Amino acid sequence: xxxxxxxxxxxxxxxxxxxxxxxxxxxxxxxxxxxxxxxxxxxxxxxxxxxxxxxxxxxxxxxxxxxxxxxxxxxxxxxxxxxxxxxxxxxxxxxxxxxxxxxxxxxxxxxxxxxxxxxxxxxxxxxxxxxxxxxxxxxxxxxxxxxxxxxxxxxxxxxxxxxxxxxxxxxxxxxxxxxxxxxxxxxxxxxxxxxxxxxxxxxxxxxxxxxxxxxxxxxxxxxxxxxxxxxxxxxxxxxxxxxxxxxxxxxxxxxxxxxxxxxxxxxxxxxxxxxxxxxxx
Numbered sequence: 001x002x003x004x005x006x007x008x009x010x011x012x013x014x015x016x017x018x019x020x021x022x023x024x025x026x027x028x029x030x031x032x033x034x035x036x037x038x039x040x041x042x043x044x045x046x047x048x049x050x051x052x053x054x055x056x057x058x059x060x061x062x063x064x065x066x067x068x069x070x071x072x073x074x075x076x077x078x079x080x081x082x083x084x085x086x087x088x089x090x091x092x093x094x095x096x097x098x099x100x101x102x103x104x105x106x107x108x109x110x111x112x113x114x115x116x117x118x119x120x121x122x123x124x125x126x127x128x129x130x131x132x133x134x135x136x137x138x139x140x141x142x143x144x145x146x147x148x149x150x151x152x153x154x155x156x157x158x159x160x161x162x163x164x165x166x167x168x169x170x171x172x173x174x175x176x177x178x179x180x181x182x183x184x185x186x187x188x189x190x191x192x193x194x195x196x197x198x199x200x201x202x203x204x205x206x207x208x209x210x211x212x213x214x215x216x217x218x219x220x221x222x223x224x225x226x227x228x229x230x231x232x233x234x235x236x237x238x239x240x241x242x243x244x245x246x247x248x249x250x251x252x253x254x255x256x257x258x259x260x261x262x263x264x265x266x267x268x269x270x271x272x273x274x275x276x277x278x279x280x281x
Contacts, residue, residue, distance in 0.1 A: 003048040080167040081128045085156045090148040091124040092210045097268040125153030130267040132162040133147045143169045180229040183229045186242035187221035226258040233280040241276045248273035
């Protein structure tokens, strides 16, 4: 089969589900992953022939996409801050909005400083690992309630050649004698009532315990993080949070109630209120 014919099959089968541009993106990711072909090959060599023994993986991926399985799960990895991360059903797929939160931290700190950093709810480890990579003198810790998620996080630390101290703990019951310069968290924050706005590939394939919170107590994890941070941040230590855009005012007030000051709210690339920074008094 010719490469251009295979691409036409992908568009015929998937365009109504995803749209032309996203299907093209899927196709190029898959031929690079399975065939080692970069996207320019199709432009300069449209008659490249795919051997029969190479077809099955691509057609299996096509069938999985029709079932809304995330492309990142199909190829087993994704990129975050220009670094590669393994992902699977055990962890959230890192989002571009979270990259903005990490960039905020990196813009604020002295990259040569000896910093103690804690990532609460680390999942794939993407936040902690990027910070450890960029801040060579920092000591970075990451916690998560899921042992399965932490197994992936440890693999990602090895993949990216950094040292992060990962450990298992519930956000709501974490105890430590350590003090930190920075605490950062992207905890579960999507209310059950918001599921209707979400795509099938997220609801069906990503871990619900890392996404959803009760409608009657949507800030439960922010309360836990803020309480811990109020006791374990050093003076003038910084708290960074990714937040639910619909609950920004309530989240800011919650942080204020734990005696944080200089609370700053930022929008993400889509214009949504998505990030908070606060300073411990």
